[in-house]
Amino acid sequence: MSVVKPAIRHPALIAYLAGANNYTWLHFRNGEKKMLAKPISYLETQLTEFIRVHKTALVNPACVEKLQQPPRQRMAGSVQLEGGIVLPVSRRRWREVATALQPYLSPDGEVTAVAAPEPEKVVEPPITPLKSAESPATPTRTVLLATEDSNTQSIKWALESRWPQYVLHTSVQSSHLPRVLSLLSADELPTLIILDARTSTLERLNTLQQLKEDEQFGQIPIVMLVPPIDDAITDSYRRRANSVISIPDSQTPLGLTIERISQFWLRTAALPVAL
Known part of the structure; x- marks a missing residue:
């Protein structure tokens, strides 16, 4: 969809x-x-x-x-x-x-007030600007999740409410990630990447390999979610995944798995401040 x-x-x-x-x-x-x-x-x-x-x-x-x-x-x-x-x-x-x-526009070139609706809460899932003209705020750290699961908005809310210093970006595909990340500055790169390989397994494995072969992106911790297949687990570690989690049941709520991953990687593990 x-x-x-x-x-x-x-x-x-x-x-x-x-x-x-x-x-x-x-x-x-x-x-x-x-x-x-x-x-x-x-x-x-x-x-x-x-x-x-x-x-x-x-x-x-x-x-x-x-x-x-x-x-x-x-x-x-x-x-x-x-x-x-x-x-x-x-x-x-x-x-x-x-x-x-x-x-x-007003005569001095400033933009006059524009009537616009106040931002409302989005219940559906709605992922390089120049530097701000004002002093930049402390950058928020990000987590990137590639998944075909349709329940990403509730996962986002759950993660950001427990770890408010992190923002979760989601993407259905992953093959474009090496190219997109190359457009970001070092402080915009994600702190953690989670690749849901229960579907599109080969695409996720290829993305993992490309990221880990890159000198800069290879430092980003990458967690693989795979089906209970020996080859998927072995291939993930062979391509240098930092962690591999086998999910035996396709009906297992993804949110629970992401919460457990976040509990370790965002609270227990020591992560670099900047890559």
Whole structure:
């Protein structure tokens, strides 16, 4: 089942989208992120009120606080979003973006107040900006879970309520992870990766191998969830999984397993502050 429509069902909750090849990060106004296996050009057709400010960025105009003109010719301008996030406006899109934001601009170039609904709690599953114009807050550490389980939202709430210093990002596919992680800075990399290999076993094993063969990503602890098959367990350790958990029953609640993993890796084990 597609996770795209549930993720964009409440566009007022989204601050901006950042494209990464054929994948897109959705950045929500509450600070959460979710990755979708769709190019930003596709999502632009679904979020018609959003404004394309750059080939890799699509913004919610209700979140724009300031439009900054290019400082010199042949330089990019910028938009500042709520929370101090600054995104570039490409030179060839400048006129189009300025026109689209004109209804919200005051004479000094600041964006006037935009009536927008207050963020609401999302009950369905909704995963690189420039540096903030303000002093950045202490970065939140992240856990990445690749699974086809449909109950990820309750798992997210459970993990983040017990370990509030962590944010859980989920993804259905995993083959793109090495490429997507390569776009992140060191302090944005996940602290822990969990690959649910009960389905898509070969894909998860290949992802594990690619990550562990990388000098930087190989330091990230990776936990494999596998069916009770000797080959899956052996292959996981052969490809340098840090931990392998065999789940004998497909009906076993994933949330309980994730809680036990988190209890060890987030509370007991010593993890690096930055990779």
